[in-house]
Amino acid sequence: MQFIDLQKQYSLLESKIEQAIKVVLKHGQYINGPEVGILESVLSEYVGTKHCISCSSGTDALLMSLMAQDIGPGDAVFTSPFTFIATAEVIKLLGATPIFVDIDKTFNIDPAKLLESIENCILNKKLIPKAIIPVNIFGLLADYESINKIKAKYKLYVIEDAAQSFGATYKNKKSCSFGDVGATSFFPAKPLGAYGDGGAIFTNDDDIAKKLFSIREHGQGKAKYDNIYIGLNGRLDTIQASILLEKMKLFPNELEKREIIAEKYNKLLFKFYNKQNVSKDNKSAWAQYSILAKNEIHRLNCIKALTKINIPTSIYYPKPLHLQEAFRGLNYKEGDFPMSELIANKIFSLPMHPYLTDTEIDEISQVLIKCKK
Numbered sequence: 255m256q257f258i259d260l261q262k263q264y265s266l267l268e269s270k271i272e273q274a275i276k277v278v279l280k281h282g283q284y285i286n287g288p289e290v291g292i293l294e295s296v297l298s299e300y301v302g303t304k305h306c307i308s309c310s311s312g313t314d315a316l317l318m319s320l321m322a323q324d325i326g327p328g329d330a331v332f333t334s335p336f337t338f339i340a341t342a343e344v345i346k347l348l349g350a351t352p353i354f355v356d357i358d359k360t361f362n363i364d365p366a367k368l369l370e371s372i373e374n375c376i377l378n379k380k381l382i383p384k385a386i387i388p389v390n391i392f393g394l395l396a397d398y399e400s401i402n403k404i405k406a407k408y409k410l411y412v413i414e415d416a417a418q419s420f421g422a423t424y425k426n427k428k429s430c431s432f433g434d435v436g437a438t439s440f441f442p443a444k445p446l447g448a449y450g451d452g453g454a455i456f457t458n459d460d461d462i463a464k465k466l467f468s469i470r471e472h473g474q475g476k477a478k479y480d481n482i483y484i485g486l487n488g489r490l491d492t493i494q495a496s497i498l499l500e501k502m503k504l505f506p507n508e509l510e511k512r513e514i515i516a517e518k519y520n521k522l523l524f525k526f527y528n529k530q531n532v533s534k535d536n537k538s539a540w541a542q543y544s545i546l547a548k549n550e551i552h553r554l555n556c557i558k559a560l561t562k563i564n565i566p567t568s569i570y571y572p573k574p575l576h577l578q579e580a581f582r583g584l585n586y587k588e589g590d591f592p593m594s595e596l597i598a599n600k601i602f603s604l605p606m607h608p609y610l611t612d613t614e615i616d617e618i619s620q621v622l623i624k625c626k627k
């Protein structure tokens with residue numbers, strides 16, 4: 255059994271993807287070829303935003319989004335410590351300061367604590383609050399109704415870290431359309447994955463979009479060798495765009511399949527395991543299906559029992575970011591974010607991909623029911 259089975263999807267798309275790659279090889283526009291622009295139109299239409307700026311990775315999508323607002327030294331950017339390193343790494347990379355805010359039972363940033371943290375930051379007068387990066391962890395949208403009220407009150411910039419949530423919805427509105435910008439990833443294992451690195455940024459703001467297109471091309475101005483910003487080589491390869499265009503045709507159907515699989519897991523396991531709280535207005539993209547063990551020892555036992563019959567699992571994330579060595583300079587300590595630490599100690603993820611069969615779901619669930627205590 256595979257944790258994420260990319261081969262099954264490939265077998266369905268094999269001839270179409272090979273044909274699409276061949277077209278690129280023949281026309282030879284490997285950088286900024288026509289497929290890149292076509293993909294951007296398809297994706298912005300899907301998400302429902304005016305602009306889509308494709309780019310080299312989810313990390314660069316976040317980095318470029320911060321660069322577009324000139325975020326740097328002296329600026330505070332609020333985010334969750336229960337996420338992948340990239341979310342906060344890009345803040346530090348620009349010389350700004352990540353301020354972590356604990357999560358709630360959705361495993362996403364807690365809006366009440368966010369408000370408190372922003373007010374503390376203002377009182378402290380050391381850093382200027384500039385932006386919020388809510389993370390849509392495992393594919394579930396954060397609480398943007400509350401976050402955007404806070405954003406308006408303090409005039410902050412919101413970057414949706416949608417690396418795991420492409421395709422997710424809240425009240426039928428799609429992920430990547432809730433912030434000033436939405437940043438997603440096409441890393442192969444994400445809900446919409448390429449065959450290499452890739453990412454995209456979504457926005458309705460014409461000025462931000464224009465600046466992002468420029469940052470992506472080394473801060474290019476009107477002419478090719480005219481540079482108006484410090485930028486990056488942040489482009490998505492044409493071959494990856496052509497692959498994503500084919501995968502996008504299957505994507506809505508794959509999301510439905512993920513939803514059905516998550517419901518099956520829920521039904522079989524809800525009596526025995528706690529999990530992420532998903533409200534009825536939300537549809538997750540189910541990048542991961544994660545459950546909570548009773549404690550670390552119980553988690554180890556569950557993982558062992560599953561491994562014994564070759565069922566793979568993963569722990570996202572065993573160590574919250576405030577406890578990472580890389581962020582030692584921020585002076586956080588154990589106990590600062592109790593909910594994140596508690597979840598990090600109990601959580602583990604089960605196989606999740608659109609082609610998981612009923613037999614496999616049953617098999618996984620039976621093992622888990624047996625090791626429920």
Ligand SMILES: *Cc1c(COP(=O)(O)O)cnc(C)c1O
Nearest residue numbers: 311312313338340341417439441
């Ligand atoms: C994967 C991921 C990223 C980074 O995306 P890459 O394409 O791997 O650079 C950022 N944030 C979160 C939450 C992620 O899961």
